[in-house]
Amino acid sequence: MLKSRDLTYQYPGSKALAFPDISVKAGEALLICGESGCGKTTLLHLLAGLRKPGSGQIFIDDALFSEMTSAQTDQYRGRHIGMVYQQSYFIESLSIIDNLLLSPYAGDRSKTMSIANRLDINDLMRRRPSQLSIGQQQRASIARAIMSSPRLILADEPTSALDNRNCLQVLNLLKEEALSNNAALVIVTHDDRLRDHISSQVNLEPVN
Amino acid sequence: MLPKIAWKNLIHKPLNTALCVSLLMFGVGIISVLLLMQHQLEQKFERDLRDIDLVVGAKGSPLQLVLSAVYHLDAPTGNIKLAEARKVMDNPIVEEAIPLAYGDSYQGYRILGTTPDYLEKYNAELRDGRLFSKSMEATLGAAIVERTGLQVGDTFLGTHGDVREGHVHEEHPYTVVGVLKSTNSVLDQLVLTNIESVWDVHAVHGDEDDHDHEGDHDHDHDHEGDHDHDHEGDHDHDHEGDHDHDHEGDHDHSDATVDRDSMEITALLLKYKSRMTMLNIPRIINDQTNMQAVLPGLEINRLFYMLGVGATTLKLIAGGIMAMAGFSVFFVLYNRLRERKHELALMRSVGYRPGHLFGLLLFEGLLLAVFGYLLGWLLSRLGIYFINRQAESDFNLQFGWGWVPGEWWLLLLTFLVGIISALLPAWRAMRMDVSKILSDN
Numbered sequence: 345m346l347k348s349r350d351l352t353y354q355y356p357g358s359k360a361l362a363f364p365d366i367s368v369k370a371g372e373a374l375l376i377c378g379e380s381g382c383g384k385t386t387l388l389h390l391l392a393g394l395r396k397p398g399s400g401q402i403f404i405d406d407a408l409f410s411e412m413t414s415a416q417t418d419q420y421r422g423r424h425i426g427m428v429y430q431q432s433y434f435i436e437s438l439s440i441i442d443n444l445l446l447s448p449y450a451g452d453r454s455k456t457m458s459i460a461n462r463l464d465i466n467d468l469m470r471r472r473p474s475q476l477s478i479g480q481q482q483r484a485s486i487a488r489a490i491m492s493s494p495r496l497i498l499a500d501e502p503t504s505a506l507d508n509r510n511c512l513q514v515l516n517l518l519k520e521e522a523l524s525n526n527a528a529l530v531i532v533t534h535d536d537r538l539r540d541h542i543s544s545q546v547n548l549e550p551v552n
Numbered sequence: 553m554l555p556k557i558a559w560k561n562l563i564h565k566p567l568n569t570a571l572c573v574s575l576l577m578f579g580v581g582i583i584s585v586l587l588l589m590q591h592q593l594e595q596k597f598e599r600d601l602r603d604i605d606l607v608v609g610a611k612g613s614p615l616q617l618v619l620s621a622v623y624h625l626d627a628p629t630g631n632i633k634l635a636e637a638r639k640v641m642d643n644p645i646v647e648e649a650i651p652l653a654y655g656d657s658y659q660g661y662r663i664l665g666t667t668p669d670y671l672e673k674y675n676a677e678l679r680d681g682r683l684f685s686k687s688m689e690a691t692l693g694a695a696i697v698e699r700t701g702l703q704v705g706d707t708f709l710g711t712h713g714d715v716r717e718g719h720v721h722e723e724h725p726y727t728v729v730g731v732l733k734s735t736n737s738v739l740d741q742l743v744l745t746n747i748e749s750v751w752d753v754h755a756v757h758g759d760e761d762d763h764d765h766e767g768d769h770d771h772d773h774d775h776e777g778d779h780d781h782d783h784e785g786d787h788d789h790d791h792e793g794d795h796d797h798d799h800e801g802d803h804d805h806s807d808a809t810v811d812r813d814s815m816e817i818t819a820l821l822l823k824y825k826s827r828m829t830m831l832n833i834p835r836i837i838n839d840q841t842n843m844q845a846v847l848p849g850l851e852i853n854r855l856f857y858m859l860g861v862g863a864t865t866l867k868l869i870a871g872g873i874m875a876m877a878g879f880s881v882f883f884v885l886y887n888r889l890r891e892r893k894h895e896l897a898l899m900r901s902v903g904y905r906p907g908h909l910f911g912l913l914l915f916e917g918l919l920l921a922v923f924g925y926l927l928g929w930l931l932s933r934l935g936i937y938f939i940n941r942q943a944e945s946d947f948n949l950q951f952g953w954g955w956v957p958g959e960w961w962l963l964l965l966t967f968l969v970g971i972i973s974a975l976l977p978a979w980r981a982m983r984m985d986v987s988k989i990l991s992d993n
Contacts, residue, residue, distance in 0.1 A: 385991045394901065394987040415905065422903015429990060433898040435557060437564030446553065447902035488902070500990075 345370040345528040346391065346496055351400035353386055359551060360398065363387050366530075366546055370495065373519055373529040375538055378548030384532040387548070388500050391530065392425055393417035404496065422449045426489030426527070428518070430501035432481035434473035440484050441469040450491040459487045463517060479510035483517065490521045497522050499531045503538060511537055554908060557899075558916045561888070568884040569920065575877035576924020580966055581931030582870035586863055587958040588936060592951050593859075597623065597852050600738045602673050607846045608632070608640055608837060609819035614846040615855060621652055621819035622848050624662050624738050628654060631816040632843045640820060640837060640845075648823040653750040653816070656710035656721065661696050663710050663726070663743040665750035670821075671732070674739045680704050681730030687748040690726040694734035695741050704728050710743075710753060724753045751815055874969055881920050881973035885913060889977050896981050897989040906982040913978035914971055921970025925963060 347367045354360040361383040368374040378384050389395045391402060393409060402410040404424070412420060421427075434443045444456045460466040463483045468476055476484060482502065489497055499518060503511040515538060522529035531538065539545065562569045600623055609617040612629030619626035634651070641649035650673065653665035664670075668683055671691075681704040684691050692702060702708060707725040711718045726745065734740050824833075834845035889896075896909050936951050943950065 386987075389987040389991065392901070394990065418900070418903060418905050421901065427901050431894075433894045433990075435560075435895045435898070437560040438557065442553075442556065442560075446899065447904075448553065449903050492903075 345405060346530070347403040348391070349401050349403075351387070351390060351402070352398045353383070353390060353395065354398050361386060361551060363390075363400075363548070364546055368528045368530060368544070370528050371523055371526050373522060373531065373542045373544060375542040375545045376530065376532040376548060377534065377536075377539065377545060378532075379534055379550050382548040382550045384534070384548055385500055388498050388530070388532045391496075392427060392498050393421050422447055423492060424495045426492065426494035426497045428482075428485050428489045428497065428499040428502045430504050432473070432478070432485045434481070434484070436473060439470050439472060440465065440476070443473060443484065444469075444488050444491055446488065447492055450488075451493070455491065456487075459490060462521075463487050478505055479507075479513070482506060482510070482514050486514065486517050486521060490525060490527075493525055495525075495527050497525075497527050497529045499529070501533050501535065502531060503535050504533065508537065511535070512541075515541055554912050555915065558912055558919055561892070562916060562919060565884075565888065568888070569923075572877060572881045572884055572920045573923045573927060575873060575880050576921060576966060576969070577927040577931055579870050579874035579877050580925050580928025580962060581935065582873070583867060583962055584928060584932030584959060585935045585939070586866055586870070587962065588932065588956055589939070589951060590859075590863060591956040591958060594856065597856075599736065601848055601852065603823055604673075604821045604848055605824045606822040606834060607819060607848050608637065608822060608843050609846075611842065611844045614844060615851045617819065617844065617846050618848045618851040619855075621821065622738075624664070624742065628818045629844075631818055632820070634815045634817050636841055636843060637817055637820050639841075640822070640833075640843075643833070645825050645833070646822055647825040650821040651747060651817045652819045652821065653747045654818050655750055655754055656712055657718075658696075658708055658710055658726075658743050659700055661693070661700075661741055661743055663690070663745060663750070665745050665747035665817075667746070671739065671744065673821075674735050674737045676735055676739050677733045679731045679733045681728070683730055684745050684749075685729075687746060687752050688724065688726050689729045689749070690743050690745045691730035691732060692728055693732055693740040693742045693744070696743060697731050702728050704731060721753050747815075747817060874965070877924065878969040878973045881917055881970060882976065885916060885974055885977040886980075889913075889980055893984060893989050896984065897986045900986040901990065910978045910982040913981050914974045917970040917972075917974025917978075918967060919970075921966045924970070925966045928966070929959075 345368060347365070348363065349365050351363040351365075352360050353363075363383065366374060366376070376384060376387065386395065390397050390410075393412070397410055400410070401408055404420070409417070409420065434440075435446060438446070441453070441456055441460075444450065444459070445453070456469070457466065460469055463486060465480060465483050465487060468480060468484065473481060473484070482505075486502075489499075497518065502518065503514050506514060518529060518531070519541075521527075531542065604622060607618055607621050609621055609628065610630030610632050616626050617629045620628040631653075637651065640646065641651075648669060650667055650670045652670070654662055656663040671683065678691075679694070681691070690708075696702065700708075706728045708728070709725055710721050712721060713719075726743070726749070732739060732744075834847065837843055837845035899909060899912075900906070933953050936953060940950055
């Protein structure tokens, strides 16, 4: 479903980052591990089309994602990619339910309720994001990520800020939701707690 | 979703929003009141001017003469001799000459002695009764009837001068013979009668006896009940006190035949057959007679120029407030941009295009402008309401609430202030580095 080949990226004034090729199929999960500063988030943003690679290609469903125009990329990301971040970003002035409906490609309200039920946040829908605990916020951002029934879920350190109990809960939710949407799941993390739970792993080498 | 985000964001920070909106409100409110008053005053002055080419009256301030004779707003400059006026009226280039005579008022409304031509000039129509035809008959303007409740057949007494508490001419009651429909002109505020009535009340008409005009007139006439016109009684007028009615002692009524030309009127409204000759006549009148001739349009332009200086100052102040409002919209949106950068980056990551963010911020600026405008509009109408309460009692003047053409420009200006102030923040939102913002934890 998702494949990358010879990806590199160079920030101005620093050494070029070269990434190992990755490949993940629909319904499967891939863990990309590495220490801070090795370019995990950069790789994830390349995969999400938030940055353009310096060289190399990204294929999604055999389409050359990395060569799409920025408008096509934005549209594709909105429609087919769900993103989860380490910090839960929300529109602070909107209630949780409106945050779930934020994307122009999000489903309707009935879908919100069924997802909220599955993620056990249905009591929180009328609340403001700041009124939720960190674990609740992370569940709400997973809910938002799957609102558009994505084909690919990209998660950036989704568990780093969570305690063990919440960590496992969030990981399981991500895996379950990816499976039920038949979506590919890519998690980048330095959180070693996840290594035992996802077999398919890629390690990024630290940059010197 | 975008309008909802814009709206929620504005009410999420109510103080920021209140600051922007209230500054816009005051700017819009002040400018709106000025526009309303200026437009309506100009319209009213234009409408009441009709086709009066020249105003002739006693020497004095030309503006005062126009204000008193055309708009009935100021005191008259004095009286002129009918004989002298007659020379101007009989000039062949004059198409129409309407004499005006005043002196009295009823409950603050002027009693104007004139001819039916005057009513025709303002396209007056009768609602009730008929036009005045004899002395001491009065036809009332619509506003007076509304306010005083006088009806056809009623009688009332004039008060000397313009003041409500002046001397009352108790011996000379007027009879209401007609009521006019509203014409939205000065007629609405006038008690109309013929010139003879004014002369009668002030007792110079038809008297052939030797008047004892000593000192100033008080019009405290001692008519001893027999002020009939049998020309026999011994009218011992006891003029004293401080009334200045320009009768200054030169009444020569000793002739057996009364020459009306020795009577006085207050002013003369002229219309020429052709405007070509207009420039000469005033000069001749001003140079060769005791009267002055004034081009009313010129004086009114001068008045508006003078009023305009004050209005311009106020407009500059209001413009300054608008500019500050624009800056506050800019600062609020720009500052919020820093707090909201993660939200905006998030929006990009869920599929919004840079153009959407640009539009969102512009829309927020526009929303502030819309609310500022609406509240400013309300404020201006509230202002007009209070100005009306004052103006009604002081000048018999009422401003309408209606939309005036200049307000379209004000609306456009307000929207532009909102949009232009939001341009830079919107540009920044559009150009931000989403990936960088989402990666700094």
